[in-house]
Each structure stands twice: as structure tokens, then as C-alpha cells.
Amino acid sequence: MSAGDLLSTVGPPFLLLNGVIILITYLTLLERKFAARVQSRVGPYRVGRPHGWLQPIADALKLLLKEDVVPTAADRGVFNLAPLVFLAPAFLMYAAIPFAEGQVLANLEIGLLFVLAVSSLEVVGLFMCGWGSNNKYALLSAMRAVNQIISYEVPFILVALVPVVLTGSMRLQAIVDAQTGLWFVAYPVLGQLAFVGFLVTTLASENRIPFDIVEAESELVAGFRVEYSGMKFALIQLAEFTHLFGLACLGTLLFLGGWRGPGPAGLGPVWFILKSVTLFLLIIWVRWSFLRIRVDQILGLSWKVFLPAALALLLAAGAVVAARGGGGA
Amino acid sequence: MPDPAARTVVEYGYGGNERLVMNMGPQHPSAHGVFRMILTLEGETIVAVDPVIGYLHRCHEKLGETLTYVQYPTIASKTDYVAAMTAELTYVRAAEQLGQIEVPRRAQYLRVLCAELQRVASHLLWLGTWCMDMGGALGGGATMFLYCFREREMILDLFEALTGARLLYGFHQIGGTRYDLPAGWAETCRETVAHIERRIEEYEAVLEGNTVFLVRTQGVGVISPELAQEVGVSGPLLRGSGIAHDIRRAEPYSAYEDFAFDVPVETAGDCHARYRVRMQEFRQAIRIVRQVLDGLPEGPISSRPGVKSVGQVKLPKGEAYARVEGPRGEVGIYLVSDGTTKPYRMKWRGASFSNLAVAGHILPGHKVADAVAILGSIDPVFGEVDR
Amino acid sequence: MPDGRAVDGTVWRTMRTAAAAMAVTFRNLFRKPVTVHYPDAVRPYPDRFRGVLALTYHPETGEENCIGCRLCEYICPPQVIKVEMLKAEKRNYAKTFFLELYSCEFCELCVQVCPTDAIIMLKTFDLAVDDRRELLLDKERLHALGLEFRPSWATGTGLRAMQAPKPKSGGKGPAAGDAAG
Numbered sequence: 001m002s003a004g005d006l007l008s009t010v011g012p013p014f015l016l017l018n019g020v021i022i023l024i025t026y027l028t029l030l031e032r033k034f035a036a037r038v039q040s041r042v043g044p045y046r047v048g049r050p051h052g053w054l055q056p057i058a059d060a061l062k063l064l065l066k067e068d069v070v071p072t073a074a075d076r077g078v079f080n081l082a083p084l085v086f087l088a089p090a091f092l093m094y095a096a097i098p099f100a101e102g103q104v105l106a107n108l109e110i111g112l113l114f115v116l117a118v119s120s121l122e123v124v125g126l127f128m129c130g131w132g133s134n135n136k137y138a139l140l141s142a143m144r145a146v147n148q149i150i151s152y153e154v155p156f157i158l159v160a161l162v163p164v165v166l167t168g169s170m171r172l173q174a175i176v177d178a179q180t181g182l183w184f185v186a187y188p189v190l191g192q193l194a195f196v197g198f199l200v201t202t203l204a205s206e207n208r209i210p211f212d213i214v215e216a217e218s219e220l221v222a223g224f225r226v227e228y229s230g231m232k233f234a235l236i237q238l239a240e241f242t243h244l245f246g247l248a249c250l251g252t253l254l255f256l257g258g259w260r261g262p263g264p265a266g267l268g269p270v271w272f273i274l275k276s277v278t279l280f281l282l283i284i285w286v287r288w289s290f291l292r293i294r295v296d297q298i299l300g301l302s303w304k305v306f307l308p309a310a311l312a313l314l315l316a317a318g319a320v321v322a323a324r325g326g327g328g329a
Numbered sequence: 330m331p332d333p334a335a336r337t338v339v340e341y342g343y344g345g346n347e348r349l350v351m352n353m354g355p356q357h358p359s360a361h362g363v364f365r366m367i368l369t370l371e372g373e374t375i376v377a378v379d380p381v382i383g384y385l386h387r388c389h390e391k392l393g394e395t396l397t398y399v400q401y402p403t404i405a406s407k408t409d410y411v412a413a414m415t416a417e418l419t420y421v422r423a424a425e426q427l428g429q430i431e432v433p434r435r436a437q438y439l440r441v442l443c444a445e446l447q448r449v450a451s452h453l454l455w456l457g458t459w460c461m462d463m464g465g466a467l468g469g470g471a472t473m474f475l476y477c478f479r480e481r482e483m484i485l486d487l488f489e490a491l492t493g494a495r496l497l498y499g500f501h502q503i504g505g506t507r508y509d510l511p512a513g514w515a516e517t518c519r520e521t522v523a524h525i526e527r528r529i530e531e532y533e534a535v536l537e538g539n540t541v542f543l544v545r546t547q548g549v550g551v552i553s554p555e556l557a558q559e560v561g562v563s564g565p566l567l568r569g570s571g572i573a574h575d576i577r578r579a580e581p582y583s584a585y586e587d588f589a590f591d592v593p594v595e596t597a598g599d600c601h602a603r604y605r606v607r608m609q610e611f612r613q614a615i616r617i618v619r620q621v622l623d624g625l626p627e628g629p630i631s632s633r634p635g636v637k638s639v640g641q642v643k644l645p646k647g648e649a650y651a652r653v654e655g656p657r658g659e660v661g662i663y664l665v666s667d668g669t670t671k672p673y674r675m676k677w678r679g680a681s682f683s684n685l686a687v688a689g690h691i692l693p694g695h696k697v698a699d700a701v702a703i704l705g706s707i708d709p710v711f712g713e714v715d716r
Numbered sequence: 717m718p719d720g721r722a723v724d725g726t727v728w729r730t731m732r733t734a735a736a737a738m739a740v741t742f743r744n745l746f747r748k749p750v751t752v753h754y755p756d757a758v759r760p761y762p763d764r765f766r767g768v769l770a771l772t773y774h775p776e777t778g779e780e781n782c783i784g785c786r787l788c789e790y791i792c793p794p795q796v797i798k799v800e801m802l803k804a805e806k807r808n809y810a811k812t813f814f815l816e817l818y819s820c821e822f823c824e825l826c827v828q829v830c831p832t833d834a835i836i837m838l839k840t841f842d843l844a845v846d847d848r849r850e851l852l853l854d855k856e857r858l859h860a861l862g863l864e865f866r867p868s869w870a871t872g873t874g875l876r877a878m879q880a881p882k883p884k885s886g887g888k889g890p891a892a893g894d895a896a897g
Contacts, residue, residue: 038741039475042751136351140697196731288472289741290734293541296373296696400793403823433881472741479750486762493766493837493868499823502879507828509878511763535737540730635879636828639790 013095016105020094024241025056027277031284038288066230071134074227079132083228083235086125089118090242097249098173100259100268111172112164115250116157119205122243123149129236130224141223149205151302156201158310162194163254165317176258183257190320194313195255199282201306202247204298206240208287211298248279347371353700355384361458361704362711364685368697375700378692380685385715393675398424398642401675403499408677409713410497411454414440414447415655416713417501422582423651423662424503428644435628436505437584442621443491443500444583444653445614446484446518449525451656452607452614453481456532459604459705463545473532480528483521490514503642505631515622522615529611536604546600550691550703553598560690561683564658565610566707569603571596576654588620600706610656640670657681657708679713763869766822767838769815770862771855780859781834784810788826788835796820813855818848830872838865 029044029052036043044052070079096111098104108114123146130142164170166187167178185195204211225236252258252275261271293301354365363384369377389408393401405420406413418440425432432440457477485495492498492508500506536542552562557570567574575592577585593609595602633642644666652661658680667673684707692700752759761767772781784801785808796819802811826835838861845851853861 034745035471037745037749039472040479040744040747040750041475042749042753045753136349140349140351285738285741289535289737290539290541293544297544396793400791400825403821403825404793476744482750490762490764493762493764493824493870494822497821497823499825505879507875507879508764531740535740539733539737629879629881631879632881634881635876636791636825637831637876638787638829 012105016094017091020091020242020245021238023273024238024245025060027245027280028059028237028241029053029056030277030281034281034284035288038285060234063230063234066233068230068232069227071227073134075132075134077132078128079227080232082125082128082132083232083239084125085128086122087235087239087242089121089125090239090246092118093243093246094249096172097246097253098176098258099272101173101265103269104173107173108171110170112160112170112175112250112254115172115246116160119243119246120149120153122239125239126224129228133224133227135227138224138226141226145207145224148207148211148298148302151299152201152204152211152306155197155302155306155310156205158307158314159194159197159201160250160254161314162190162317165314165321166190168321172253172258176253176260179257179260183255183260185255190313190317191255193309194317195251197306197310197313198251198255199286201310202244202251203283203286204302206244206247206283208244208283211293244283245276245280248283249276251279252276348376351697355381361462361709362714364704364709364711364714366688366692366700368692368700370697373696373698375692375695375697378689378700380689382685382711382714385711387712387716389677389716390675393672395671397639397670398503398644398672399636399639402501402503403497406497406499407712408679408716409655409657409660409681409710411710412447412451412656413497414443414500415653415660417498418444418583419651419653419655419660419662421501421503422653423649423664424642424644426649426651427647427664427666428503428642430504431632432505432583433629433632434584434626436630436632438587438621438625439506439510439630440501440583441585441588442518442618442625443488443498443506445617445621446487446522448614448656449522449611449618450481450484452611453477453484453525455607455656455705455708457481459702459708460536462701462705463542473535476528476532480525483524487514487518487521490517502631502633502636504633505629507631507635509630510625515625518618519622522618526612526615529608533608543601545698545702546604546706547597548599548601549695549699550600550706551598552687552691556687556690557598560687562658562687563680563683564655565603565606566658566684566687568592568594569606570598576652576659580652582651582653587624588617590617600702603706643668643670644672652678655680657710657713658684660713677713677716679716681707681709681711681713682716685709685714761839763839765837765839765868766824766870767841767868768817768843768861768865769820769826769853769858770836770838770865770867771813771834771858772836772862772867773859780809781832782810782813783808783832783834784813785831787829787831791825791829793823793825794819794821797826810855813858815853815858817843817851817853824870824875827870828872828875833871833873836862836871837868838862839868840865 032055033043033051044055046052047058048054070076093115095105096108096114098107098111104111106114126145126149127142130138130145133139163175163178163184166184167175169175169178184191187194202208225233228236249272252272256275256279258275259268259272261267261274263271349370351368351370352365353368355363357364365381365384367379367381368375369379387407389404392404396404402417402420405417407416409416424430454477457474460473460477461471488498488500489495490511491514492500500508552566552570554570554572557567557572563574571594573592573594576582577590578592590613591609593606593613595605646666646668648663648665650661650663652659654660659678660680661678663674663676663678664672665674688704688707692703695703773779774781782799784799786799786801789795789797789799796816798812798814800811800813802809822837824837827837835858843851
């Protein structure tokens with residue numbers, strides 16, 4: 001294999017991965033500043049004045065230099081492998097997400113299915129973290145997490161299928177193309193309900209407030225990641241944020257018209273990032289505005305409210321498409 | 330009403346109870362202080378709770394015997410450090426009761442003013458920390474926490490202009506108060522109080538009707554009136570369970586009979602009822618503050634000269650019990666004097682001590698997440714519990 | 717409720733209250749933050765601020781005010797002050813004066829009892845050190861602090877005057893408005 005071939009095979013994923021990591025790192029700063037302003041304070045300020053621009057780098061360096069503590073009684077293999085198992089699916093999601101017309105690492109026919117399937121693998125890594133720590137708090141948290149994430153994956157998938165039904169294809173590019181005239185979120189009733197359902201189920205499968213019983217800092221301290229320190233902790237944090245942003249990107253593609261926006265086609269990726277970050281900010285805003293729901297209430301909500309609602313929504317979408325006489329996949 | 334069946338142990342099919350003994354505290358982000366609970370869990374449900382206190386024991390009652398009457402009021406604030414004014418007030422009232430010492434009218438009004446402002450500040454801290462516990466230190470709860478503290482800081486600024494200190498004031502002395510109002514303080518106080526009243530409306534808008542909040546607080550941690558009286562709780566816990574007992578009404582002290590205010594009472598007995606009681610207490614406290622500022626008489630602020638020597642106050646032999654309606658409930662001091670400058674015995678009745686005792690009764694049957702909400706609605710301060 | 721019931725109330729009510737909560741937080745985005753960027757910016761301290769302690773000199777004669785009477789030592793609740801008196805012809809002085817600032821509870825009782833207004837509190841709390849022993853203030857240090865920082869309003873005579881019972885002149889007592897505010 002020639003050098004040129006090697007470059008063209010390895011290059012794009014390398015660029016994508018690094019780009020995503022840098023973006024995610026600065027999204028953590030954005031979250032902190034946004035949260036601070038909501039709370040009448042300033043947030044990171046001193047490191048890289050005046051807006052704390054160097055704060056993410058300082059945090060990364062700090063975590064690199066920390067001691068890596070492995071509890072004596074922990075299951076070493078599982079404990080050490082868990083952050084990687086948690087991280088890999090988060091990055092893998094980005095392989096199938098298109099950033100602009102034709103710019104995608106893997107233009108899969110079943111793009112959406114791939115993204116959803118891979119993002120569901122997170123829960124394995126999470127449980128490995130909790131189990132490998134050999135710690136009651138971590139175990140309790142991991143159990144709650146498995147419960148919650150699995151319960152919310154089902155309505156999540158059903159709601160994500162609504163744009164698929166309206167488009168007639170699972171290819172993410174095709175879904176965005178189908179939003180040329182009208183974004184799916186603007187569809188009367190159907191679109192808005194699906195969008196809201198998407199947001200709520202994203203919050204739940206991401207363990208974000210109001211569904212963050214998994215970490216519940218005030219009860220279980222750090223939950224499943226309580227025994228992790230140093231770079232492993234950094235990897236877990238990175239994985240969580242990457243996953244969250246990945247779902248925000250997915251939301252943009254499915255409901256907000258992807259890279260469509262006024263201006264030349266070259267601005268596509270800019271619009272995409274802008275919309276994804278807006279969705280991300282929306283999730284952060286929700287985080288800082290709500291209290292946490294208790295775990296049995298979360299599960300009850302999922303199975304008794306969201307699942308039937310998502311099913312009904314999907315059926316309604318199917319009925320609309322059938323009435324229109326188009327699509328069908 | 331709590332379901333008795335919820336407290337019985339359920340035998341699982343696979344050979345015995347899958348019980349987990351979990352330790353919460355004493356260092357814990359939401360233990361409200363140094364408090365240790367040894368919880369026995371079945372899954373997520375608490376089956377038994379073993380509370381352990383004493384981590385903050387600092388021998389206040391012994392200190393009361395070794396320090397004279399003029400020295401101790403500054404130390405008294407350190408029991409209930411969140412509501413230092415009412416803690417000091419209790420001690421000086423006990424000494425004044427023993428020594429039959431008169432307190433000038435202006436001093437009484439100033440005491441009421443500070444006690445009510447302190448009530449607002451203490452409840453702001455309660456609201457902030459309670460929402461933080463229910464919402465996570467870095468989650469939505471922190472927003473309420475920072476908002477409440479932003480307002481509490483304004484009251485602390487008022488106290489700082491008045492006494493010079495922000496948390497532990499040393500404002501009271503036997504015979505009256507140590508400090509008088511500086512120029513312009515009354516105006517600032519009125520503005521602050523009006524501002525806080527508006528902000529409380531905002532906070533209620535965030536919480537009231539918020540489904541998540543209601544689901545987490547209604548029906549949770551119900552204290553029946555019988556249990557409340559049996560254990561001896563006081564303050565918002567008692568009034569949240571339907572018993573209308575407020576010391577400011579039952580045995581008015583320090584000119585409280587001059588002021589018109591309501592005593593909010595709720596009957597549900599759950600966390601939500603106690604929340605409503607405290608939110609109403611905000612408004613009533615602000616109402617009293619305005620009345621005090623409007624009717625503040627001129628005059629001296631102390632009936633005895635200011636402290637000039639350590640043995641200045643000698644109380645006759647006898648004993649007295651003085652009680653004060655603090656933000657957490659009945660704070661009391663039982664003082665026994667043998668005629669010298671130091672008490673023979675001083676006993677604190679801490680409001681949080683009795684309030685916390687109810688936790689062992691109501692926690693079983695709830696989930697772990699409820700434990701946090703219930704503890705927050707009890708609002709213990711461990712300086713009072715452990716003394 | 718401690719059972720598995722789902723969220724009560726209509727979906728509409730849930731969304732409405734959710735929107736109300738988010739509106740409050742959103743409105744706060746545009747309010748000025750309350751952060752004071754210490755140490756670049758310093759909060760203004762009120763006149764009566766009870767900060768670090770210091771010993772003073774007489775403003776006219778330049779002599780030390782402290783007469784070594786030890787009243788502050790006796791009144792101090794945590795007993796952090798230790799004074800030795802030095803007898804001299806016209807008046808007494810303090811031979812040594814130690815104040816353990818790390819144990820001081822800043823209650824201002826020593827300021828209140830001082831008959832000569834020798835010990836006062838300053839409008840600063842900013843005395844961070846690396847070694848706790850540096851917080852054991854001796855007489856030199858206390859005098860130096862008194863010259864370095866601005867004093868608070870409170871002096872022994874001032875406090876006692878404020879607290880005095882009805883004055884013999886029969887007029888208004890030391891009521892609101894007279895003390896520095």
C-alpha cells in the first residue's frame with residue numbers, strides 16, 4: 001500500500017477524531033460559562049483571560065498529571081478496560097454522521113441504524129465501570145444506569161424513526177435532503193412532538209438532568225465513576241460529552257435540517273456545527289433549570305408514558321405518509 | 330399517611346433478603362453537615378436507618394460553665410451558626426430572665442428585627458441547599474442554590490453594616506444589644522427586603538407547580554401530628570403537620586406582641602407542606618421587619634452599660650428556661666445560676682436535635698433519593714445537634 | 717409518592733411549568749453577574765467591619781495607647797491575648813502583648829473593654845500566611861498593622877457610648893444616625 005493510499009485511508013478519520021476532540025473540549029468550556037451566566041456568576045475567567053480560553057487545556061493537563069489510582073479490591077481487567085469500552089462507541093458514532101453535503105466518513109445506507117446501535121453500546125462500558133470498581137456506590141449507580149438507559153433507548157429509537165418514515169430512507173444524507181423545503185421540526189404537531197420526545201429521551205439516555213439519578217452527585221457522589229482518577233476519568237468525561245454532542249448532531253440531522261441554511265453550500269458545515277451547538281446549549285439550559293426525578297419515577301415515566309406516546313407518534317407518521325401516498329421503506 | 334405495609338420486610342424468593350448496608354456520611358455532599366446514616370437498603374428502599382451524631386461536638390455546655398455571662402453570647406452564635414441571632418438571643422434571654430433584667434424597648438425591637446432578618450437568611454440557605462440536594466451539586470439544583478445565596482448575601486451585607494461580621498455576630502448582650510443602626514441602614518434594609526420579596530416570587534414560580542418538584546416532595550416524609558408531638562419536633566416541622574404552635578404567639582417575648590403576623594400552618598405533614606410553611610414564613614418575616622422599621626422607638630439599646638470587665642454580670646441564684654422561635658424550631662437554654670459570674674449549669678435545647686430524631690421514624694419505606702429530600706426538609710444544623 | 721407511579725398531572729401542565737422554570741434561568745443570563753473579581757477588585761467594606769486586630773498610638777502624643785491593664789486578656793472568650801504589664805512612672809505600658817490570631821474569634825469584646833482605645837479592629841481580613849506561627853502577632857506586629865491598614869469605626873469608648881443606658885442629660889440616647897454607617 002503506497003503512502004498516498006495510507007494517507008487517504010487514515011487521514012480523514014484522524015482529522016475527524018481530532019477535530020471532534022478539540023470541539024468537545026471547548027464545548028465543556030461553553031457549558032461552564034453558560035451555566036455560570038445562568039447562575040449569576042462568571043465561570044472560568046483567570047486561566048487564559050479574560051474568558052478562560054485555556055481552561056480546558058489546563059484541565060486536560062491536570063488530569064494527565066494526576067495519579068492513577070486503582071482500588072486494591074477492584075477487578076483490574078474490567079476496571080482498566082471500561083473507559084475504553086465507554087469511549088469507543090462514542091467516537092464510532094461520528095463515522096456515520098455527515099457534516100455537509102457528501103462529507104461523511106462512511107456513507108452508510110443504514111446510517112441511522114448504525115448510529116443508534118453504536119450509541120447503545122455505551123451502557124456496556126458504563127456497567128463495566130461500575131462493576132470493576134468493586135464499590136457499593138458505583139454498583140448502585142451502574143444498576144440505575146442500566147435500568148434507565150435501556151428503558152429509554154426504546155422510545156428513543158421509535159422517535160428517531162419518525163423522520164425515517166417521513167423520508168423513506170435510513171441514509172442520513174437522504175433525511176437531510178428531504179428537509180429541503182421544511183425542517184422536520186416544523187412539521188405540524190408531528191414534528192414538534194417528535195422533537196420534544198427526542199430531546200427528552202436524549203436527556204434520559206445521556207444521564208442528564210432531570211434524569212441524572214445515575215450520578216446524582218448529592219447522593220452517590222460521582223456514581224459509577226467514583227473510583228476513577230486521572231486520565232481514565234478524563235476519558236470517561238470525554239466519552240460522555242462526545243456521546244451527548246453526537247446525539248445533538250443526530251438531532252440536527254433528523255429534525256433541524258442538518259447543514260441546510262442560507263448562504264453558499266460551502267457554509268454547510270458551519271450551519272451544521274451552529275445548529276448542533278444550539279441543541280447542545282438547549283440541553284445544558286435544561287440541565288441547569290430542573291431538579292432530578294427519582295429513579296422509579298423515571299422508569300415509570302419511560303414505560304408508561306414515553307413508550308406508548310412514541311409508538312403512537314410513529315403510527316401517526318406512518319398514517320400521514322400513507323395518506324400522502326409516498327415513501328415507504 | 331404512610332402506608333404501614335411499606336415498612337414491612339419483603340422476603341424475596343431467592344433465599345433471604347438481598348440487603349445492602351450502606352453508609353451515608355459523615356462526609357457527604359448532601360448530609361447537611363457532619364451526619365452519618367447507616368442505611369439498610371433492599372434494592373433502592375430504605376429498610377432501617379441508624380443515625381450517628383456527635384461529629385461536631387464542641388462542648389458548648391461545658392464552655393457555658395467556664396465562661397462568664399458576658400463572654401458566652403459570642404460563643405452562643407456558634408451552635409446554630411446558620412441562624413446565629415436567634416441562638417444568641419436565647420442565651421441572653423435566659424440570663425435576663427434569671428436576673429430579672431429589663432431590656433429597653435428599642436433593644437427589643439432591634440432584636441426582633443434581627444431575628445426576623447435572620448429567619449429570612451436561614452430559610453434562603455435552607456431553600457438553596459434543599460434544591461441543590463434534590464438536583465445535584467452541579468445540576469439544576471445549583472442554580473437555585475446560587476440564586477438563594479445571592480439574596481442571602483444581601484442580608485449578610487446588612488448584618489455586616491450593622492455589626493461588622495457576616496455570620497457569627499455577637500450582636501446581643503445581657504440587657505440589650507451591642508450595636509445600634511448605622512445611618513441609612515433602615516433605607517437599605519427596606520430596599521433589600523422588597524428585593525427579596527420579589528425574588529421569592531420568582532423562586533416560587535420555578536418550583537411551585539413544577540411537576541418534578543411536586544413528585545419528589547408530595548407524600549414524601551410524612552410526619553403525623555402524633556409522631557411530631559411524641560418525638561418533640563418544633564418549628565416548621567410541627568406547623569407542617571398541622572399543629573399551630575409558634576412560641577412567638579404562645580409565649581411572646583421581646584415585644585413580639587406588638588407586631589401583626591400570621592403563623593402559617595399546613596396539614597399534609599410531608600416535605601411539600603414544610604416547604605410551603607417556610608415559604609410563607611419568608612413573607613411573614615418580611616412583614617414583621619417592615620413593622621419594626623416603621624415603629625422603631627428611640628431610646629437606649631441596653632439597660633446595662635456595655636461590657637467593661639469580665640465579671641460585670643452576676644446573676645442571683647436560681648434557674649430559668651428561655652425559649653425562642655428560631656428558624657428551625659424551639660431553641661431553648663436552661664440556665665442554673667449559683668450567684669457567681671459564671672453559670673453553674675447551662676443546657677441547650679437544640680431545635681435540630683429534636684427535629685433530627687424524627688428521621689429515624691420516617692425514613693424507612695422511602696427510597697434513598699427521598700432520604701436526601703427528607704433530610705433537607707428537616708433542615709438540621711449540626712452545631713445545634715451536637716453542640 | 718414512594719411508589720412507581722409516573723408523573724402526575726397533564727402533559728401540558730408539565731411542559732408549561734418546565735417552560736416557566738427555563739424562562740427564569742434564561743432571564744438570569746442577561747443579568748449582571750454578582751461576582752466580585754477579587755483580588756483585582758475589592759468589595760467595599762462597611763465602617764464597622766471586624767477584621768484583623770491592631771494596637772494603636774495616641775494621635776496627638778504619638779505614645780502607645782496600651783497601658784497593659786489586661787482587661788482584654790481577661791475578657792477574651794478563647795483566651796488568645798497574653799499581656800505583661802510594664803510599670804513606669806507616669807503611666808503603665810504593655811511589656812509584651814501576644815495575640816494568637818489563628819484562634820481569635822473576632823468577637824470585638826477586647827475592643828469593647830479597652831479603657832484607652834488601644835486595641836482596635838481593622839478593615840481588612842487579608843492576612844494569609846504560609847506558616848501558622850506568623851499569625852501569632854506580637855506587639856511590634858500589632859502596631860505595624862495598625863499603621864498599615866485603615867481602622868474600623870469601633871473603639872472601646874465608641875462602643876460603650878453606643879451601649880450606654882439613658883444618658884443623664886435626658887435627651888435622646890445614642891440612637892440611630894450618630895454612629896458611622
